[in-house]
Amino acid sequence: MDTRRTFRATHLLTAMALGFSCASAATRAETEAPLTQAGEKLLTRYAAMLTALRAEIAKALPVVDEQRKSAYLKAREAERAAQALVNAAQQSLHKVQQAAALVDHAKGKWIGGAEKGIAAAEAALKKATTEAEREAARKELAKCQADKDAGLKALKERQEALDRAKAAEPKLKQDLKAAQETLAKAQAHTLKAASELNLEPFLASDRLDAQLVKCVVLVQATPRGLAEFAQQGTEQEALVERLLGDSGLTKQMVAADGARGGKYGRAMEIYTAIQKASPRAGEGLFQRLALAISLEHAVPIAQSNPKAQADAPATVDPVKRYLHYEKAFLDGELDPAFKDLSVWEYRNVVNGDEPDWTLAWGRQMLRNYRPDHIHTPDYRWRYVEAVRTEVAYGSQDVKNDLPTLQNYQNIIMNGGVCGRRAFFGRFILRSFGIPTIARPQPGHASLAHWTPAGWVICLGAGWGAGWTAYGKDLDFLETTQARKVERAYLQVQRAQWVGDALGEKRAYGFHSSDVSGFWNSVALYLQRAIIEKAQAVALAAVGTDIGEANESKEKETVNAATIAEADRQIVVGRDGTITIPAVACSKPTNSTARIRFMRSYLGGMQLHYCRLGAPETFEYTFEAPAGGRYALSARVVTTSAGQHLLVAANDAKEPTDIPVPFTVGMWDKTPPVEVSLVKGRNVLRFSRNEPVKGLTIKDFTLTPAK
The missing domain is CATH 2.60.120.260 (Galactose-binding domain-like)
Structure with a gap:
């Protein structure tokens, strides 16, 4: 036995169990609560537990054939190189679009704006009755004329640059097509190499799930984080014990991406309180809803109250949030699809900053005001079409917001630019129980939301143009597509859990960053295989042309009403x-x-x-x-x-x-x-x-x- 190797491995596992890393130790030190004597004992116990679990998991992992692993890693490198060529080709082609945009800017905002200024100055000059007014108008006219001349000069230069870019465009398109074909072949080769690692029997089995999910909780919460919570009292310590001892509940938690901020103790506290508050919260959709709220509200969510309500709660009450949605469902106020959502999907419903009464108002308002938006069969626009029809684009009226109204009431009253409109869209979707997320892109805010056919972007450019909390939006999209095949997706998650146990950096997709960990890369190839087998299709974005406009250029079909x-x-x-x-x-x-x-x-x-x-x-x-x-x-x-x-x-x-x-x-x-x-x-x-x-x-x- 190599004692030096064993010593190094033991110390590595211990360091990992304590949750220390060079990158995050300083940050945690600033927020860590001091441990009591009891807390120190708990820390030692939880750290030892994590060390033992990691050793047990490492021992239970299948032996991967070195030749096949080498072939897989070489295929990964070839795919990375092919992806780099595609990225470079796309960037070169994008320069044509940038050149065209610069020409449009010169013609429109620059020269067009100057011409409007000239017309206004000339009108002011005609109306001027004093020498001071005439002088001011002449100065403005000269300024606008100079601005137009500069715009015309810039337009000439930009048009020449666009012409050069256009001349090169056919070859750039050919280069991109060739690079994409090379990438497709490389991806297929890597997918084949990944399948030949023969890890499917291991990942298809739930034999190690109890150890894996317990280990993931200890990794994400950190032994110290659990000790800080458990040292508060016997009740809190018992909650941690229940968490670590209930593999079924723990598996549900980590499969739904775990407690926000790693605050599993607080999540258990909320979950237990909800169970006490409602007899329905123990099974079925209500249990999934209760768990989603517990995980999402483990870190308190600041509540957006009317400015006039100075004494309103500062954060959303998670138990009341659960009771609100439970009652709304029982009263038939939520979307019919609400009952079938997963814990992970519910998380993207219950995480709004609005008070519960505002959610109720949102539903009642739309029932009264635009019930057609509730009943439209087009899930892409259901509820959220209220943004298109009712929330004016522009910030000129935002100054009229009332302190007595909640933010979303002010938004539908006074409109706003992209941010406020996207905020309202997500709010009205949450009101009716539809999962939704923020999907910003450069210089613009938009949203994405669930539909039975998949997630769709609303009020922004299509998939690939922005990002989410998961990184690039394409990574989020692929996660949602794979999650629809629940049984197969568990294999993806098991590979990620193994990666967590071995200290790999969690990766949610190939688009956001380089995936360095072996098990995380295997997880993502499994995910890709699931998506290909399911023949998942990315939905086209809707409302792209009104992301920053008041009225759509698309011709709307007006359906005849049946009137008795x-x-x-x-x-x-x-x-x-x-x-x-x-x-x-x-x-x-x-x-x-x-x-x-x-x-x-x-x-x-x-x-x-x-x-x-x-x-x-x-x-x-x-x-x-x-x-x-x-x-x-x-x-x-x-x-x-x-x-x-x-x-x-x-x-x-x-x-x-x-x-x-x-x-x-x-x-x-x-x-x-x-x-x-x-x-x-x-x-x-x-x-x-x-x-x-x-x-x-x-x-x-x-x-x-x-």
């Missing part, structure tokens, strides 16, 4: 009160680009006047039992302040203004305005002065004036 005669029926009460359903229009008689008819959660149907589109009037033709003055009011929903509706009865020369209340997404009535009707046939004509925000109407009531 009962939904159009105008009712006259015994007291002469006339109730007109909003969809009982004589013009238009069905949905248009601006006016939409849709099913209502109040029963029957309702009308929505859209924020975008060409202005349009809508009319109602009806019989009045008696002529005279009537008080007209409407049952409405708004999400923005300062709304108005104009009404003209019959041949009135001027319309009457109806101030529409800011209802914050709830149903309310407009204050009554007086209109004059004649006995028999009448026409009410409604219009709006642009620009407008969205307005939903259920019905109109005409009450005879007394």
Whole structure:
């Protein structure tokens, strides 16, 4: 026996068990809580436990044939080289796009902006009445003219550069195609070499799972981290003991990517509290939901409260968050797919910064205001289409945010640029129980969310243009694709768990960084094989053209609504009160680009006047039992302040203004305005002065004036 080798291995395992590394020791030292005497004993115990587990796992690993391992490693190197050629070819081709963008910038923002400035300065010069005004206008005109001249010079240079790049483009495309073909062959060769390592029998077996998942918890939590938690008292120590002794629960945890920040003790504390708070939290979807919240909230999530609520909780209460979603599900308020989500998917639902009451508001608001976004069969746009239709692009109104409103209520009211719109999109998806993540890209914020067909990017460029918490977004995409094949994906995770036990750096994909660990690389090739076998397809991004624009250039299809005669029926009460359903229009008689008819959660149907589109009037033709003055009011929903509706009865020369209340997404009535009707046939004509925000109407009531 080589005692020196054994000594080195023992010391390495001990150092790894203590959780020390050159890169992170200093950071942890700043945040570590001092250990009590009991804590020191616990640290020693947990460290010894980790050392023993690592030794046991290392001993149980299959022996890999050295020749096959060498062939695999050579194939990996060849693939890396091929990938580098593809990257270089893509970068060269990207220079053509950059050159085109510079030309567009010179033509548009630079020269176009200067020309607008020249026109404005010339107009100011004509209107000037004093010498000072004329001088200021002449200076501005000279400045804008100089700016235009500089733009024209830059345009000439940029156009020449673009022409040169365009001339080289055909060859660059050929080079890229050749590099991609070489890479595809290299990837296939590496995949074959990985399969010939003959690790599948080991990775397909759950024989070592109990040791692996326990080891992963000790690695991620660190013995010291567990000791810090357990030293707080007998209850906390018991929770750690339960964690380390329940391999089934531990496996669920690490399979869902573990406790945030490695805070497994706190996760167990939350999980236990949820179990006590709800008898339903012990099995099925509610158990998965409880575990997801416990893992995700192990590190407290700061709560985004209205600024006026100074005494509101600073962080989200995880037990209340669980109870909120449990009740919402039982009340039938969440998406039908919610019941079948995994623990990992639930984590991307329950991690919002909004208070629970704001989640409830989001659901109620959309049910009242745009129920069509709830019922659309297109999962890519379900719920989140509210961003496209309701959240204006631009920051000019952000100054009007109200301190009494929560952030997401302010966003739908006042709009915002890409960040606020993506934030609202993720919020409304979480409100209905749909998993979603942030997916930023250079200079822009967008989101990605779950659909039954796979994850889709919304309001941004497609897969490959950005990143997530996992690194490059393509790595996240591949993880989601492989996770759909749950049984096979366990083999990927077992390889990662072995890598954790051996001290490898965890890798989630080949796109983010070089994968150095043997077992982590094996895991990713297994993942690639799963994806290829499943023939997974990446969904194209949606809403790319409105990521930084107010209105889409894509032509929207307006679907005709099915309106029953009962939904159009105008009712006259015994007291002469006339109730007109909003969809009982004589013009238009069905949905248009601006006016939409849709099913209502109040029963029957309702009308929505859209924020975008060409202005349009809508009319109602009806019989009045008696002529005279009537008080007209409407049952409405708004999400923005300062709304108005104009009404003209019959041949009135001027319309009457109806101030529409800011209802914050709830149903309310407009204050009554007086209109004059004649006995028999009448026409009410409604219009709006642009620009407008969205307005939903259920019905109109005409009450005879007394």
